[in-house]
Amino acid sequence: MLPTLTSRAGRALAFSALVTLFLVWYTASDNYYSGTATSSTFHAGNGYNKSHPIDALMNTAETDLDEILSTESHDIATAAERYRARRGRHPPPGFAEWFEFAKDKNALVIEEFFDQIYHDLTPYWALQPKELRRQARSIPTRVVIRNNTAILKTDEPRNWMDSWHDLVSKLEDYLPDLDMPINVMDETRLVVPWETVNEYIQKELRDRIMPSQSNVISEYMSLNEWDQEDLEAYDPGFTIPPEGGYWQMAKVGCPPGSPARNNTLPMIDFGTPPWEFDNFERISYHGYVGNFTLAKDPCVRPEMQVLHGTFLEPVSVSTSHKLLPLFGGSKLPMNNEILLPPAMYWAQNEHYSGGENEHGGAWDAKINKAVWRGAATGGRAREPNWTGFQRHRFMSMMNATSVQQAEQNNSHGINFRLPNYADYKLNGDGFVTELLEQHTDTGFNHLVCTPYNEADPTCPYLDPYFEIAAGMPMKKMYNYKYLPDLDGNSFSGRYRGFMLSTSLPIKATIYNEWHDSRLIPWVHFVPMDTTYIDFYGIMAYFLGGRDEVARKIALAGKAWGEKVLRREDMEIYTYRLLLEYARICDDRREFLGYTGDIVGP
Structure with a gap:
C-alpha cells in the first residue's frame, strides 16, 4: 500500500x-x-x-x-x-x-x-528592524526603493542585477521604502545553524500578535530620514570552508537528529567511486520519487556530499553562519536566503528559454528520445574527484557502452552504479543498452577541465570517458519528447523554459526555487532522483506503451505553467x-x- x-x-x-x-x-x-x-x-x-x-x-x-x-x-x-x-x-x-x-x-x-x-521570512522577525536595515545597507549589490522609485546599487556592472532591478522597477509604484540585498553568486551564501533559526522562530511565535482593527497601522514608514543616520557597517562574516569542505559548513543548517548531522561518510577515495545509493531506495516509493521535497534534501541525503559538485568542490564559496537579509534565485534546503524568481527566468534570454514564444510543436511530431546538452559544470571537477559530480554521472549512465561494461562488472561503472534491474522489472539481455541507443541523445558540449587551459581545451582525465557533442539550442531540444533537467553549479536555468514547452521535463535537483509549491510532481513534470538510478525505469514506463501518459503530463505542465509561471x-x-x-x-x-x-x- x-x-x-x-x-x-x-x-x-x-x-x-x-x-x-x-x-x-x-x-x-x-x-x-x-x-x-x-x-x-x-x-x-x-x-x-x-x-x-x-x-x-x-x-x-x-x-x-x-x-x-x-x-x-x-x-x-x-x-x-x-x-x-x-x-x-x-x-x-x-x-x-x-x-x-x-x-x-x-x-x-x-x-x-x-x-x-x-518559510524564508519567519526567522527575521526575531531581529530588530533597525538592525535588519543596517545589515541590508551593508551589502553592495542591492535594489533600493525610495519614494516609489527603484534604484540599482552595485559594486560593478552585473547582468543579473540589471534583470532583478528591471523586475522590481515594474512594481515600484506599489512598493514602500526598502533595501533589498541580492546574492549575485551562483552558489548560496547563508547557512545559519538550525538551533539558531529554531530559536528565532520560537521567538516569532511568542511575540506574534493580531492587533485589533483600531490599533492597526496601514502605512509603512519612510526611510528618507533614516538614510541620514551614520551607522557602523555590518560585517556579514562571509568566509571560505574549513577543513572538510563546504559540507561541514552546510550541514549545521540541518536539524539535530537528521542523517546529515549524525552521519559523516569516511574519507572518500575517488579512485574507488562512492556507491552511496541505498538511501534513495529506502525513501523512494518502489524505486521512484514519492516525496520530491524529501528526495532533494541533503539533510536526509548525506550521501550527496560525495554525489554532488556543490559539496565536493563548488566553483566559489563565500558563506556566513549569520542571519541577514539576502535575496537569491535558488538555495539548498539548509540555506537561509530569501528566494526570488531567478533573474535568468525574468531576462527572456533565449539561452535559458529557447525564446519566450518557442515552445515546440505537436507531441506526435517530436522525436521519441530524451535529449540533453550542456557543459560539465557542477563545481571544480578535478582528476581526483570528478567521479562524484552529478552531470558526469548522468552522462556516463546515458552511454550504452559504459552501461554494457557495468553490467559485466557487478553493475558498477567508473562513476555510477546501475539499479537492480529486478527491482524496476527491467529485463536484462541488453534491454537498457538498447533503450539508451534508440531513445537518448545526450552529450557534453564542453568538459570544463580544471585547471582550465584556454589554449588546450582537451581534458586528459575526462577525454577517455566523454566525447564532445555539438551544441543544441533549447528551441531545437523542444523537438524531442523527453527533457532531463540537471543541476549545474546551482539550479538549472532551463527549467521554466522546459515547463512551458510541449515536451516532458524530467527534473532532478537538490535546490529549492520560488515556484516549488506551485508545481505538483507526476502531474506537471516527472521527478527524478539525483542518483539518476530511476531514469531507466522512468523511460521504460513511458516507452512501454504509455506515450499518451507522457503527452498528458507534458501538456498539463505547459498549461499549468501558463497559469502560474508567467512573467x-x-x-x-x-x-x-x-x-x-x-x-x-x-x-x-x-x-x-x-x-x-x-x-x-
Missing part, C-alpha cells in the same frame, strides 16, 4: 504550526502520496502485469491538484481570511492593492502558492514578498496590517 498521509487541507494546518515544529521544514509531506494504484499493463521488457508504481503516484498527485484548486480565492475578503488562518497575522498593508494587481493579471490566488515567502506571476510573487519584507524591516511592524475586509469590531 502507498503511505497514507494528510490531505492538502490538513497540510495547510501543519504549515501554520511550522514555527513550532521546525523539523517540518525538512520532512514536509507536500509530495508523499496516498491512493489506490490504477490498472495498467507495462510493456517493453518490464515485468509489471497489473499496475506500476508511477500509476499510483500520478493518481494521488491528481487528487492533490484538485484539492489545491479548491482553495482559490476569488475576492479580497476570502483572500484576507485565508491569509489570517494560514499565517496567524493580518495581511500586510497594501494587500488589497496586491490582490487587485493579481486579479487584473488573471492570476490564480491560492494562499499555498506563497508558502515559500513565510506576471513572477511580478505578483515579488510584489507580495516585498510587502512582507518591508513590514519586517519597519519599526512598527507588529501593528502594520490590512483590515479593510473586517466589518465591525
